[in-house]
Amino acid sequence: MSKTITIDGKTIPFEDGQTIMDAAMAADVYIPHLCHQPEFTPHGSCKLCTVNVNGRNCSACTFPAMDGQDVLSETKELIDDRKKITQMLFVEGNHFCPSCEKTGNCQLQAVAYHLNMLDNHFPLFYPDRNVDASHAEVMIDHNRCIFCALCVRASQQTDGKNVFALSGRGIHKHLIVNAESGLLKDTDVDVNDQAVHICPTGAILVKRTGYQVPIGERIYDHQQIDQVSLAASGSRPVATLPPSLAVGKEHPKHGK
Amino acid sequence: MRQFVQGIVENNHQATHLLQILRQIQSRFHYIPEEAIEQLSGLLNIPRTQIISVIEFYSFFHLTRRGRYELLISDSITDHMLGKKDLLGYLENKLAVAVGEVRPDGVVSLDNTSCTGMCDQGPAGLVNGYALTHLDHSSIDKIAELINQQKPLSEWPSELFQVDDNIHKSGLLLNQQLEQGAALKAVLTRGIKETLTEIDKSGLRGRGGAGFKTAMKWQFCSEEQQTERYVVCNADEGEPGTFKDRVLLNTYADQVFEGMTVCAAIIGAKQGFLYLRGEYLHLHDKLQNILEQRRRNGLLGTNILDAGWNFDIEICLGAGAYICGEESALIESLEGKAGIPRNRPPYPVTQGYLGKPTVVNNVETFLAAASIAVNGGDWFASIGTEKSKGTKILSISGDCARPGIYEYPFGVTVQTILHDCGADDVLGVQVGGPSGSFISDQEFERKLAFEDLATGGSFIIFNTSRNILDMVHNFTHFFAHESCGFCTPCRVGTSLLQKQMDKIVEGHGSAGDVVALEELCQLVKNYSHCGLGQTAANPILTTLERYPDLYQNRLKEISYEPGFDLDGALETARRMANRDDAGAHLAQIEVNEHE
Numbered sequence: 134m135s136k137t138i139t140i141d142g143k144t145i146p147f148e149d150g151q152t153i154m155d156a157a158m159a160a161d162v163y164i165p166h167l168c169h170q171p172e173f174t175p176h177g178s179c180k181l182c183t184v185n186v187n188g189r190n191c192s193a194c195t196f197p198a199m200d201g202q203d204v205l206s207e208t209k210e211l212i213d214d215r216k217k218i219t220q221m222l223f224v225e226g227n228h229f230c231p232s233c234e235k236t237g238n239c240q241l242q243a244v245a246y247h248l249n250m251l252d253n254h255f256p257l258f259y260p261d262r263n264v265d266a267s268h269a270e271v272m273i274d275h276n277r278c279i280f281c282a283l284c285v286r287a288s289q290q291t292d293g294k295n296v297f298a299l300s301g302r303g304i305h306k307h308l309i310v311n312a313e314s315g316l317l318k319d320t321d322v323d324v325n326d327q328a329v330h331i332c333p334t335g336a337i338l339v340k341r342t343g344y345q346v347p348i349g350e351r352i353y354d355h356q357q358i359d360q361v362s363l364a365a366s367g368s369r370p371v372a373t374l375p376p377s378l379a380v381g382k383e384h385p386k387h388g389k
Numbered sequence: 390m391r392q393f394v395q396g397i398v399e400n401n402h403q404a405t406h407l408l409q410i411l412r413q414i415q416s417r418f419h420y421i422p423e424e425a426i427e428q429l430s431g432l433l434n435i436p437r438t439q440i441i442s443v444i445e446f447y448s449f450f451h452l453t454r455r456g457r458y459e460l461l462i463s464d465s466i467t468d469h470m471l472g473k474k475d476l477l478g479y480l481e482n483k484l485a486v487a488v489g490e491v492r493p494d495g496v497v498s499l500d501n502t503s504c505t506g507m508c509d510q511g512p513a514g515l516v517n518g519y520a521l522t523h524l525d526h527s528s529i530d531k532i533a534e535l536i537n538q539q540k541p542l543s544e545w546p547s548e549l550f551q552v553d554d555n556i557h558k559s560g561l562l563l564n565q566q567l568e569q570g571a572a573l574k575a576v577l578t579r580g581i582k583e584t585l586t587e588i589d590k591s592g593l594r595g596r597g598g599a600g601f602k603t604a605m606k607w608q609f610c611s612e613e614q615q616t617e618r619y620v621v622c623n624a625d626e627g628e629p630g631t632f633k634d635r636v637l638l639n640t641y642a643d644q645v646f647e648g649m650t651v652c653a654a655i656i657g658a659k660q661g662f663l664y665l666r667g668e669y670l671h672l673h674d675k676l677q678n679i680l681e682q683r684r685r686n687g688l689l690g691t692n693i694l695d696a697g698w699n700f701d702i703e704i705c706l707g708a709g710a711y712i713c714g715e716e717s718a719l720i721e722s723l724e725g726k727a728g729i730p731r732n733r734p735p736y737p738v739t740q741g742y743l744g745k746p747t748v749v750n751n752v753e754t755f756l757a758a759a760s761i762a763v764n765g766g767d768w769f770a771s772i773g774t775e776k777s778k779g780t781k782i783l784s785i786s787g788d789c790a791r792p793g794i795y796e797y798p799f800g801v802t803v804q805t806i807l808h809d810c811g812a813d814d815v816l817g818v819q820v821g822g823p824s825g826s827f828i829s830d831q832e833f834e835r836k837l838a839f840e841d842l843a844t845g846g847s848f849i850i851f852n853t854s855r856n857i858l859d860m861v862h863n864f865t866h867f868f869a870h871e872s873c874g875f876c877t878p879c880r881v882g883t884s885l886l887q888k889q890m891d892k893i894v895e896g897h898g899s900a901g902d903v904v905a906l907e908e909l910c911q912l913v914k915n916y917s918h919c920g921l922g923q924t925a926a927n928p929i930l931t932t933l934e935r936y937p938d939l940y941q942n943r944l945k946e947i948s949y950e951p952g953f954d955l956d957g958a959l960e961t962a963r964r965m966a967n968r969d970d971a972g973a974h975l976a977q978i979e980v981n982e983h984e
Contacts, residue, residue: 177732178876180916190915195732217912221881255885255909256953280874298438300445302710302727304884306874311438313427 138202140164140184153193153204154182163359164206165215165244167222167333168281169194173290176282179222181215181244216248217255224255225304227262227276228334234343235335237351241279242334243358258304265310267318270340271329277336278308284337288328296322308336393417394428404433405743407443407725408708411450412667416517419498420454439726446727446873448502448709449518449667456491456498458536460484462514462524465504465629466819466863467786467849473512476524477501483533497536503711503867504629505668508786508849509555509793517542518670521549552671554636555793558809560780561772562753562760563641563796570688572647572762576654577696579762585611585655588758590766592778596753597623597714598821598845599920600777603754610738611656613746620652620661620700621742621749623719627666627711628822629867630847631784634752636794638665638672641756642679646702648755650689651762652748653700661702662742664719667709676704711871715919716749717741718873729875730919753782753846773799777838785810787819787850797837804833806848814852817935822847823864824924826931827857857939858894861928865890868925879922882913886926897954898944906940907933 135146138153140162147156152175157164168179177195184193185205193206205211222241230236262275280299288296300309312319322329329337348354352361397413407429414425421444430437444450462468462477477488477499486492486499507513510522516532519542528549535545556563576584589604610618622645626634637645649661665673680702683689691699710728712718718728720742741747750758757779761769770778777799783806786792790811797806807815817829820837821844828835828842835841851860869883889906892898910926910933917923933940955975963973 175732177918180877180918183916192732192918197734214912214916218877218916221877221885225881225884255881256888258884279877280880295436295438298436298442300438300442301874302446303869303872303874304880305445306880309438309441311436313423313437 136198136200138198138200138204140204141207147198151198153184153186153191153196153198153202156198157193157206158363161363162206163363164193165247165358166194166362167240167244167279168283170283170331173283173286176286179279179281180218183211183215183218185211212248216245216250219245219248219250220252220254222279223250224253224257225260226278227259233277233335234338235277237348237354238346239335239353240333240358241277243353243361246353247358262307265317266340267316268320268322268340269318270324271317271322272338272340273308273310273317274336274338275308277334279334279336280306280308281333283331283333284308284328287331288322288326291327292323294321294326294328296320296326296328390418390422390424391428394425395432398429398432402433403725404435404439405723405725407433407435407440408447408722409705411440411444411447412706412708415450418454419457419459420451442727443725446710447667447707450708454491454495456486456496457539458497458516459518460497460499460514460516460532460536461502461505462499463503463505463507463511464501464863464867465508465511465513466860467508467630468504468512469859469863470787470851470855471511476512476526476529479526480529480533483529484536496539502668502709503627503871506626506632506635506666507552508630508632508784510553511786515668518667519550520552520668520671522552550671552635552639553793554640555791556636556640557785557791557793558795558797560796560798561769562757562780562782563794565760565764566641567644567647567759567763569643569683569686570647570694572644572651572759573654573688573694575763576651577694581655584651584762587766588761591757591761591769592766592773593754593757593761593769594777594839595751596757596781596845597751598628598824598843600839600843603750603758606738606748606750607652607655610746610748613739615746617743617745618656618658619742619745619747620649620656620658621716621719621723621747622649622661622663622752622755623714623716623749624669624752625664625666625707625714625719626669626752627714627871628824628845628847629864630786630819630822630849631845632786633782633784633794633846635669635672637752637756637782638669638676642676643683644759645752645755646680646683646689648757648759648762649702650693650698650700651758652750652755654698656746656748658748659699659701661700662723663702663704664713664723665704665706666713667707670706673704673706680704710873711867712873712919712921715921718919719749720747727873729873730921732918751845774836774838774840776840781837781844781846783837783844783846783848785848785850788812788815788852788855789850799838800836802834802836803828803842806837807833807850810850812850812852814854816851816853816855817857818851819847819849819860819928820844822849823867823928824920826927827860827935829935857932857936858943861932862890862894864928865925868921872921872925876916876918876922878913878916879918879925882909882917882922883925885909886913886929890929892953893940893943896943896945900944902944903933903937903940 137144145160164182166182168176175194177192182193265273284297288294301307310320426440491498505513512524514521593603594600713722713728715730717731722728737747773779783795820842869887872879872883874880914926
């Protein structure tokens with residue numbers, strides 16, 4: 134007999150070696166997340182995918198599924214707290230959605246909508262962060278970095294490079310690049326690297342592609358992130374792919 | 390410089406030694422120069438980004454030049470209670486350098502640092518990593534003179550660096566100095582399996598605070614299907630208010646090493662590490678000598694006691710990061726990386742150092758294990774309480790006549806301890822350090838034991854002249870400073886807690902702010918990745934529970950108050966406009982209407 138867990142009462146099969154997130158995605162159950170992409174080693178840092186397992190909170194993306202686990206995900210408490218964790222990500226950086234090229238394609242924004250986040254709740258930090266526009270084709274806007282390490286992992290695990298790393302401690306955490314000058318132009322990054330396309334926010338952008346897809350026709354303009362995410366994981370018919378899965382291609386047009 | 394770096398790397402060619410290499414570079418040049426990073430990246434075959442992320446993670450490494458005398462003053466609450474703030478101002482004047490700055494001539498830099506583990510002999514500090522104790526105006530005069538004359542540390546008077554043990558009460562463990570090798574001989578006579586049975590019988594639980602059963606941890610590790618295993622002694626004693634490991638390593642080191650060797654024999658490890666916090670640099674050479682002596686006496690190295698055991702111990706120094714006391718962060722640090730706690734499972738007993746099964750235990754745990762190997766499990770289990778066997782060694786500081794080290798059977802009441810160390814007029818006690826709990830004067834009958842007040846040994850006493858909110862303020866800043874920044878709830882949450890506490894303490898709080906504070910506490914506690922974040926709100930939660938009025942009384946009687954200093958926020962604008970007239974200032978609230 135195959136092994137199962139339950140998520141909010143629904144019985145879900147899993148295989149040994151799968152995390153709770155793996156099992157949930159395969160079974161068409163969405164658990165909010167930002168630092169996780171199935172193709173990379175789980176990071177477990179954003180904490181949005183926190184679920185309650187047998188009375189204890191843990192990250193669904195890193196915690197192994199085990200036979201008989203009772204997982205709670207869509208409880209009022211967890212939904213409220215996920216919203217607050219998202220608000221924390223907003224206040225620690227400088228996120229001005231209306232003026233950001235990523236709006237509509239941004240996973241941070243989409244998760245916020247999904248969780249019905251209507252304000253910042255916490256005081257804003259207004260950190261003083263730079264923009265690195267030194268590279269001819271790629272730019273980094275540090276104001277929007279949420280330290281998910283997806284670019285770090287994509288660069289190492291897919292591109293076979295080491296372009297990005299997280300450095301610093303506590304609230305001074307920041308993204309660094311592998312060049313003596315500290316500038317992107319002096320790294321071996323290439324515009325076709327997956328690391329350049331994996332950013333869930335507008336922190337890493339490809340130059341001269343802005344607004345090719347008009348606002349209003351973007352990925353999350355008409356679809357909630359849970360639907361897009363499940364489509365991407367292959368458990369639903371693919372309507373649109375997030376940009377992370379469309380490396381080297383034109384951003385797919387949104388089909389209603 | 391190239392030659393210097395090349396020379397270090399010849400002796401430490403592995404990337405796991407990155408911290409030790411950087412320590413030497415920092416010590417020689419007072420920063421890590423760009424050329425050194427480039428060179429190390431090539432020699433160790435690691436990306437420069439890994440080196441930079443390590444430099445920027447640890448407080449004792451710098452990318453920009455510090456003074457030739459790097460002076461750091463301990464910021465523990467106990468240092469503050471001993472007049473630290475006044476001393477820091479005095480130092481700034483004497484040395485003509487501001488906190489956080491390097492003097493223009495490059496001779497000296499001054500800064501704060503987290504608790505240096507000298508709470509019984511503060512105010513304390515570090516100069517080029519070496520501990521300074523009992524700082525006062527006259528010793529500062531002397532230090533300033535020595536620095537201005539640029540005298541090498543080796544010529545400084547030794548009394549500036551004197552560190553006392555201050556053992557005031559010995560019990561089961563401290564009363565008995567084992568003969569070198571006694572525990573290992575006992576294991577040889579009794580048998581390895583039988584020794585583990587004795588440790589199991591003793592009921593010994595981890596002394597770092599969490600209290601996992603030691604025998605069980607060792608058993609799990611020994612059962613892993615791996616050929617390589619490691620023993621790690623956690624001497625990263627960073628919890629403010631605790632300093633017992635410093636004393637144990639100063640006076641009982643042989644026994645601690647012996648406990649590690651007993652563990653190695655039981656789990657089948659060939660290599661051990663003592664992870665010594667950077668603040669205890671003064672102990673380093675002494676400990677190396679003891680290890681050398683043990684090798685000479687056939688108690689370390691190959692074929693120990695002719696029993697065919699092979700085991701050696703290496704000392705690795707930390708570089709100023711409280712989080713490295715967390716066992717998986719400590720292992721990351723041992724591997725030459727930033728001390729970011731790992732996702733668990735897997736636990737270190739299955740995948741620890743370099744992915745191999747690893748036992749990580751506290752200094753005191755290994756000390757106790759060596760004694761148990763000699764005296765048997767019943768000897769230890771005969772005292773203490775049902776769930777907490779044996780004794781606990783406490784670090785006592787704060788408002789009392791005799792701060793220092795005290796060993797008590799588990800189950801001792803707070804009242805008894807306060808009486809013994811000469812504490813009068815006590816307002817409350819912080820048990821277990823900032824991550825523990827604050828106990829009010831209504832709770833002095835409570836017991837120190839895993840079933841009541843669990844503690845790693847920090848015991849800070851506050852008398853009625855103290856302000857509890859000052860303490861909470863200090864602890865909250867400590868956690869924000871020490872958060873590794875990996876997970877959102879702790880990275881952002883500890884900084885938000887700091888902002889919210891500052892707002893209330895500085896009198897900018899209004900109705901609703903205490904509720905908001907408590908809500909934030911729960912969020913940080915329930916969602917953080919590791920023990921640091923999960924306990925960072927404890928100072929607020931445990932005092933808010935006991936003294937809600939203290940917080941409420943700081944709030945203004947208005948419904949809304951800006952969460953920041955309005956006038957302060959205009960400072961940049963005033964500077965840019967070159968104005969300072971009345972029109973360029975703002976009142977925080979409409980004072981006339983409301984007061």
